[in-house]
Amino acid sequence: MTDVRFPHMTTAEGATGVLVTWFVDSGDEVTPKTLIAEVAMDKVDAEVYPETSGTISLLVEEGAEVPQGSVIAQVN
Amino acid sequence: MTTAPTGTKQSTTLAVEPEPGRRKLSTAKAMQEAISQRMTRDESVFVMGEDVGPYGGIFSSTTGLIDRFGPERVIDTPISETAFIGLGIGAAVEGMRPVVELMFADFFGVCMDQIYNHMAKIHFESGGNVKVPMVLMTATGGGYSDGAQHSQCLWGTFAHLPGMKVVVPSNPYDAKGLMAAAIDSDDPVVFMFHKGIMGLGWMAKNNRAIGAVPEEEYIVPIGKARVAREGTDVTIVTLSLSVHHSLDVAEKLEAEGISVEVIDLRSLVPLDRDAIVRSVTKTGRLVVVDEDYQSFGLSGEVIAVVAEHDASLLTSVSRVCVPDVPIPYARELESIVLPTPARIEAAVREAVAR
Amino acid sequence: MTLSTTPELTEESRRSLLNTMVLIRTYEEAIRREYYADKMPAFDIGAGLVPGEMHLSAGQEPVAAGICAHLTADDALTATHRPHHVAIAKGVALRPMTAEIFGREDGFGHGRGGHMHLFDPSNHFSCSGIIAEGLPPALGQAFAFKRQGNNRVVVAVTGEGAANQGAFHESLNLAALWKLPVIFVVEDNDWGISVPRAGSTSVTSNAVRAAAYGMPGVRVEDNSVEAVYAAGGEAVARARAGGGPSLIEVHTLRLWGHFEGDAEGYRPELKSVPDHDPIPRYRDELLQAGGLSAEQFQTMQDRAVEQVEDAIQFAKASPAPNPSEHLNYVFSEGVNS
Numbered sequence: 186m187t188d189v190r191f192p193h194m195t196t197a198e199g200a201t202g203v204l205v206t207w208f209v210d211s212g213d214e215v216t217p218k219t220l221i222a223e224v225a226m227d228k229v230d231a232e233v234y235p236e237t238s239g240t241i242s243l244l245v246e247e248g249a250e251v252p253q254g255s256v257i258a259q260v261n
Numbered sequence: 262m263t264t265a266p267t268g269t270k271q272s273t274t275l276a277v278e279p280e281p282g283r284r285k286l287s288t289a290k291a292m293q294e295a296i297s298q299r300m301t302r303d304e305s306v307f308v309m310g311e312d313v314g315p316y317g318g319i320f321s322s323t324t325g326l327i328d329r330f331g332p333e334r335v336i337d338t339p340i341s342e343t344a345f346i347g348l349g350i351g352a353a354v355e356g357m358r359p360v361v362e363l364m365f366a367d368f369f370g371v372c373m374d375q376i377y378n379h380m381a382k383i384h385f386e387s388g389g390n391v392k393v394p395m396v397l398m399t400a401t402g403g404g405y406s407d408g409a410q411h412s413q414c415l416w417g418t419f420a421h422l423p424g425m426k427v428v429v430p431s432n433p434y435d436a437k438g439l440m441a442a443a444i445d446s447d448d449p450v451v452f453m454f455h456k457g458i459m460g461l462g463w464m465a466k467n468n469r470a471i472g473a474v475p476e477e478e479y480i481v482p483i484g485k486a487r488v489a490r491e492g493t494d495v496t497i498v499t500l501s502l503s504v505h506h507s508l509d510v511a512e513k514l515e516a517e518g519i520s521v522e523v524i525d526l527r528s529l530v531p532l533d534r535d536a537i538v539r540s541v542t543k544t545g546r547l548v549v550v551d552e553d554y555q556s557f558g559l560s561g562e563v564i565a566v567v568a569e570h571d572a573s574l575l576t577s578v579s580r581v582c583v584p585d586v587p588i589p590y591a592r593e594l595e596s597i598v599l600p601t602p603a604r605i606e607a608a609v610r611e612a613v614a615r
Numbered sequence: 616m617t618l619s620t621t622p623e624l625t626e627e628s629r630r631s632l633l634n635t636m637v638l639i640r641t642y643e644e645a646i647r648r649e650y651y652a653d654k655m656p657a658f659d660i661g662a663g664l665v666p667g668e669m670h671l672s673a674g675q676e677p678v679a680a681g682i683c684a685h686l687t688a689d690d691a692l693t694a695t696h697r698p699h700h701v702a703i704a705k706g707v708a709l710r711p712m713t714a715e716i717f718g719r720e721d722g723f724g725h726g727r728g729g730h731m732h733l734f735d736p737s738n739h740f741s742c743s744g745i746i747a748e749g750l751p752p753a754l755g756q757a758f759a760f761k762r763q764g765n766n767r768v769v770v771a772v773t774g775e776g777a778a779n780q781g782a783f784h785e786s787l788n789l790a791a792l793w794k795l796p797v798i799f800v801v802e803d804n805d806w807g808i809s810v811p812r813a814g815s816t817s818v819t820s821n822a823v824r825a826a827a828y829g830m831p832g833v834r835v836e837d838n839s840v841e842a843v844y845a846a847g848g849e850a851v852a853r854a855r856a857g858g859g860p861s862l863i864e865v866h867t868l869r870l871w872g873h874f875e876g877d878a879e880g881y882r883p884e885l886k887s888v889p890d891h892d893p894i895p896r897y898r899d900e901l902l903q904a905g906g907l908s909a910e911q912f913q914t915m916q917d918r919a920v921e922q923v924e925d926a927i928q929f930a931k932a933s934p935a936p937n938p939s940e941h942l943n944y945v946f947s948e949g950v951n952s
């Protein structure tokens with residue numbers, strides 16, 4: 186099992202961003218080439234790809250405010 | 262003005278409307294992917310416009326392209342729409358395939374001569390001897406309080422003037438396939454994307470702006486409407502963001518036993534008249550939903566298509582459009598003039614009550 | 616003016632410049648004759664074999680001959696509503712051009728374009744009837760040529776009235792910004808239809824407007840074909856060498872009206888206009904300098920008449936466009952809407 190984390194988008198301690206869009210659902214098969222999410226912090230967007238292949242479980246809702254570095258999904 | 266293309270265009274036989282698969286993209290990313298794939302295979306394709314480079318397009322139509330293709334092929338322009346749209350025309354005439362962005366459709370006033378007197382007419386005036394294979398893409402639509410000069414759809418204005426194809430996608434799958442078809446077209450194509458279908462994180466959420474898109478290249482043929490939802494009681498003929506609202510309404514009314522067919526036109530020029538007639542022949546009731554101004558536009562044209570074919574088909578006709586008023590700023594006023602789900606629902610209910 | 620890049624004019628090249636001017640004038644006189652042939656005694660603009668507006672270029676031949684002497688068929692030129700002189704100097708074939716002016720099937724546009732909308736792809740020649748709006752597409756042709764890595768150039772012709780249009784200023788800025796191989800040629804014929812230059816333009820020379828956009832600009836004052844040739848040579852050479860755009864304004868002469876049927880009541884110097892005709896002047900210069908004989912000039916004229924009358928006969932013999940094909944050419948695939 187590997188964690189998917191909200192990317193580090195700033196050097197500021199404790200900064201939070203928003204999970205803008207999930208492009209996958211829990212239970213979907215993903216690979217490192219699968220665009221799984223788009224996140225945003227201070228109007229800057231970033232795409233999120235998993236590091237490993239497997240079945241994904243989403244841990245936060247779309248629109249949720251999330252501290253950078255925290256786990257947003259898991260791949261089994 | 263050359264018959265031989267200058268780029269390294271290879272065989273362009275693409276799949277037509279393959280199965281969507283499971284991978285999901287936003288409409289913006291689907292458009293970017295179409296442009297990127299065409300740029301990869303055809304060196305004559307380039308992108309030009311205001312803030313299309315490092316910014317990636319104000320509405321994300323070109324995000325990432327400059328990283329992949331560099332500033333020689335993804336070109337930021339001065340705020341000189343007449344000059345750079347005209348430049349696109351001249352480059353197209355000489356064998357290139359420009360994708361030029363007009364940031365907002367509302368800005369056509371500063372450059373319309375290049376668009377309708379040049380881009381749209383050169384092929385005709387030259388008796389078919391000069392082609393203008395150019396895409397003019399532009400953002401349309403309101404719903405986020407951007408006021409009267411940044412919220413208009415205006416596709417009826419472009420469609421009224423002969424010589425340009427006018428394409429209006431509603432979802433990621435169509436946006437990718439229609440963009441590929443637009444770039445391939447030897448005719449000028451105005452590609453009008455509603456900001457509300459792009460899947461932008463900084464606008465109101467719209468779940469239908471995220472959808473399954475094949476990774477492979479494919480085209481959606483320009484000029485073919487799509488039956489977005491089959492039904493038997495009422496036909497909604499619509500396009501763009503209003504397709505999503507209409508589908509939401511159709512799903513809601515299904516529970517009450519009202520069966521709504523939703524036709525997504527996908528283009529105004531060419532207009533798929535057969536699809537309109539076919540559906541109304543089945544339902545007999547027509548509701549046209551159009552975020553453009555009501556009078557002298559698409560909605561009247563759609564009704565005329567049916568009336569000219571067989572007026573007796575129509576037991577009920579109505580339209581849900583922007584009444585003939587500029588788009589107001591205040592949220593309370595804007596939401597009244599736009600074709601909201603509530604207005605669409607009321608029109609459908611009225612249609613079936615007749 | 617030091618013009619190291621421009622080839623010295625030989626007697627032969629001087630005769631060639633005059634020859635181009637004579638051919639243009641012969642053409643315009645013949646079109647004028649045909650235009651009026653069946654519109655009188657009461658002038659009816661829509662009547663006759665050549666209907667519609669007709670903007671003839673007599674008097675402006677030095678601009679066309681002097682600039683186009685530096686061009687090949689691979690270079691491009693965009694012209695205005697008054698396009699015949701530059702079309703002829705660029706090498707556009709007279710037969711299909713004339714057939715188009717007559718609205719015939721064998722015209723460049725199969726009768727869809729007319730005299731303000733002539734497109735000859737083999738010469739990269741086009742024109743636009745909208746003031747200053749022919750300039751932006753010229754930028755695009757130059758952009759394509761630059762991308763294609765050749766040394767082809769584009770000449771964008773416009774008038775002094777057009778220099779007050781936004782499209783003119785946007786185009787100069789963008790051409791200079793991107794160092795495009797464009798030569799902007801401003802034909803100052805003193806008149807924007809009926810408004811004199813002084814009534815429309817805040818500067819006495821559009822060369823200063825070129826300076827405002829960071830490109831070289833010159834004004835040729837006396838409608839001299841050799842002065843235009845010299846300025847054109849320098850500008851074309853600069854563009855070919857990758858040095859970017861230039862502007863040349865020529866103080867030229869509108870010998871006739873804005874369009875045929877224009878009584879020119881607004882033009883106080885009307886009676887003396889023919890005194891400034893550039894063709895007799897240049898002919899006499901060459902005759903006196905010994906580079907031209909009276910016999911050679913006669914031959915020049917005879918050949919011009921022969922070519923022009925051939926084109927007019929061709930146009931008259933060409934069939935009218937088929938009315939049943941009136942929807943053709945809107946789109947390349949034949950679908951209209």
